[in-house]
Amino acid sequence: MQEAVLEIMSEKGDTVTTAVYEHPLVVRLCHWLNAISLFVLAGSGLQIFRAFPSFGPKVPQHVLINWPKAYAIGGWLGGALQWHLTFMWIYLVTGLVYVGYQLFSGHYRQVLFVPKDIRGLWPMVRYYFFFGRKPPVTEAYNSLQKQAYTTAIGLGVLSVLTGLAIWKPVQFSWLAWLMGGFHYARIWHFLVMWAIIAFVFGHLVMVVLHGWNNFVSMLTGWKKNPEYGPR
């Protein structure tokens, strides 16, 4: 196990570089495998949707969105289903391993949104969206980040459950029933996808805003010159 904090000092004793080991290998692997599978699942899911781009009756069919084929994966319904039914396993396993690791290692405490984080939400929202003062950075994740990442995990769970209800509406009839039946489970699955896409969009904006060192930490695990004090 690597030490979690690293400081490189000059001969005079000033700190030149500090670095924190933020993301263990298992988290980084899960992150990137999950990100790729999410991309494939959304793309192939939209191709599947193209086969019946409606949530109404089949007769007569009212097309909801003509999603362009160029922004979909799989080429045709059968191809898209192959991609979807293959990558859903990578998505599921990386999701389970990630959550399992966070719970097992106790790292979930860093990132899980709990009631005491509610207080910190508004100052962060004010800072990001209304030119407010920057709240002091005291933890690896601020309360708005915790909220976003916790919601993302919740959406991940919902995407699997709604997907399972569509894939196996008979064997998991109770699940489909909870969602209002197969028909509504399909709508929920679609909406959850857009919610996840919204999260990814916000996530990418933040990655760009927070610069290179932050991005590299998801590749190497080490974050150079973190904003918060290393413990």
Add this chain to the structure above:
Amino acid sequence: MGIRSYQRKFKRMNRRELLKLAPVLALGAFAIPKFQEPLLKKGLAFSDWVSARMFRKGHLATTFADSELTPFPKFPINGYDVDDPQVDFDTWTLTTGGSVQEPGEYTLAQIQTLPKFRQNTRHVCVEGWDVIGRFGGARLSDYLNMIGADLNAKFVTVECADDYYESLDMETALHPQTLLCYEMYDQPLSRVHGAPVRLQIPTKVGYKQAKYLTDLKVTNVLKRVGYWEDQGYSEFYGL
């Protein structure tokens, strides 16, 4: 050691950590045309394997009240080729063979001597739409017993008047809701819905529920799986 060498060491460590992400690149195999198809086939086959494990023979698909039925005119007519393959009802028989004790030509009247079951169940299409229909017919399991089928065989295959073909795993064939369907909405099955006899299987997706049956066979070997399956769709697709 000076600062420089510490910083070099830090860089080396970072590079090592980056290299540990190499397994992610393995997914790149999906982008190589030569590997893509076999990999996706494996993924689909794995999903089918899990699907077959999930199937519970005693578990019934949800049934619905008459008030929840999709009106008959709004029940979609899905054919892959022609809606009406012009079956001659007067001479129609179900040619039955394979691992059965009494192979032969079975008439609709013979099928109708078996107990009739009616069920309001959901029909789910692979495309994503669904309707609730009312179906009536004989249990396929009763038919298989009547013809003395080897129930330890793996598959039941069917062929259709429009050259469509399908196969079913024996567990699903023996499921109590799997029907040789000859009625819809309490009327004789119409031509466009698969007259005189079609499969109706609420535990399977729509394309497994072949229409206009002409041949039925019990077998352990599949030369071909089904019209859509052989083009890349899921072979099991249990709901």
